[in-house]
Amino acid sequence: MPKQPEDKQQDSRTHQPHEFGGALSTSQINLIRGRFAPSPSGPLHFGSLIAAVGSFLIAKTCNAEWQVRIEDIDPPREIEGATDTILRQLEAFGLHWDGPVIYQSESIPRFQHILAELQSNDLLYACNCTRKKVNAISDNGRYPNICSTKDLSFDGEVAWKLRHGQADYSFVDQIQGACHFANDLYREDFTVKRKDGLMAYQLAVVVDDIDAGIDHVVRGSDLLDSTPRQLRLYEVLGKEPPLWYHLPVAINQDGNKLSKQNHAEAITEHQASQLLVQALQFLGQKAPAELQHENVESIIDWALEYFSIQKIPQKQQIPYFD
Numbered sequence: 001m002p003k004q005p006e007d008k009q010q011d012s013r014t015h016q017p018h019e020f021g022g023a024l025s026t027s028q029i030n031l032i033r034g035r036f037a038p039s040p041s042g043p044l045h046f047g048s049l050i051a052a053v054g055s056f057l058i059a060k061t062c063n064a065e066w067q068v069r070i071e072d073i074d075p076p077r078e079i080e081g082a083t084d085t086i087l088r089q090l091e092a093f094g095l096h097w098d099g100p101v102i103y104q105s106e107s108i109p110r111f112q113h114i115l116a117e118l119q120s121n122d123l124l125y126a127c128n129c130t131r132k133k134v135n136a137i138s139d140n141g142r143y144p145n146i147c148s149t150k151d152l153s154f155d156g157e158v159a160w161k162l163r164h165g166q167a168d169y170s171f172v173d174q175i176q177g178a179c180h181f182a183n184d185l186y187r188e189d190f191t192v193k194r195k196d197g198l199m200a201y202q203l204a205v206v207v208d209d210i211d212a213g214i215d216h217v218v219r220g221s222d223l224l225d226s227t228p229r230q231l232r233l234y235e236v237l238g239k240e241p242p243l244w245y246h247l248p249v250a251i252n253q254d255g256n257k258l259s260k261q262n263h264a265e266a267i268t269e270h271q272a273s274q275l276l277v278q279a280l281q282f283l284g285q286k287a288p289a290e291l292q293h294e295n296v297e298s299i300i301d302w303a304l305e306y307f308s309i310q311k312i313p314q315k316q317q318i319p320y321f322d
């Protein structure tokens with residue numbers, strides 16, 4: 001796990017703390033384009049609403065566009081109709097995106113092209129290890145790069161791995177502060193194309209973010225430890241990484257993240273105002289309780305005026321019991 005700074009290290013954050021109360025949006029830096037990138041594996045729940053609201057408000061209060069990208073490259077995990085539901089939910093919650101909705105599946109030829117490029121630069125190798133084997137030979141669950149010298153064929157049922165780099169992949173997160181990833185744990189070759197032939201999340205997300213000109217990535221802290229891998233991809237692709245904003249994630253009574261996998265309840269339109277206010281409060285914003293009696297447009301207007309990135313708790317997890 002990345003080191004969790006105990007105190008706010010606001011000096012290391014790009015957004016300097018604002019000295020006054022009230023409307024803070026003008027103190028926030030200018031950005032170009034952000035995104036919300038749900039997978040269509042089910043409807044949005046309170047946990048994904050946090051990422052949607054957080055990414056929307058950071059983009060909008062920093063004068064940036066907010067793109068919606070449906071990450072539909074894992075058909076076995078997709079639920080029929082989930083994309084339409086997600087888009088309807090976003091609209092019902094007043095989270096209107098800029099430009100067309102992007103469908104990640106349309107970028108598959110582009111991912112293949114990038115893979116071929118990485119392959120021709122000898123940055124990839126094939127791996128035929130089973131998960132069982134990796135677990136048996138590794139005490140920390142991380143892949144010990146054992147196929148890196150075997151020169152296996154890329155044909156057939158093999159995962160394509162990207163060779164690790166030399167950098168130590170530390171970065172300053174705009175919410176979590178300085179994040180350090182120990183080299184011995186994170187210098188791991190990771191999968192860019194899966195054994196089942198599907199594109200891996202790490203590759204797809206970075207290539208799409210680069211192609212769309214995304215300059216800030218806002219998402220849940222559960223993805224914090226994907227960031228060093230994504231930094232490696234930015235490095236081999238010769239691109240500048242975005243600013244990172246990892247929001248606290250909502251956890252349930254058992255200490256697990258609210259997720260589609262553990263059947264978090266879908267957010268419904270008739271509770272939109274109440275849930276929006278709760279999402280703002282979860283993100284440390286002092287949204288007055290009376291706001292929940294207003295319509296979503298008024299709540300979003302309030303948020304656009306008063307939202308402050310500095311008020312987001314510098315925590316990776318926050319309990320949320322509905």
Ligand code: GLU
Pocket residue numbers: 037038039071205218219223
């Ligand atoms: N598609 C990912 C998810 O639903 C999010 C990817 C990202 O924001 O980097 O968890």
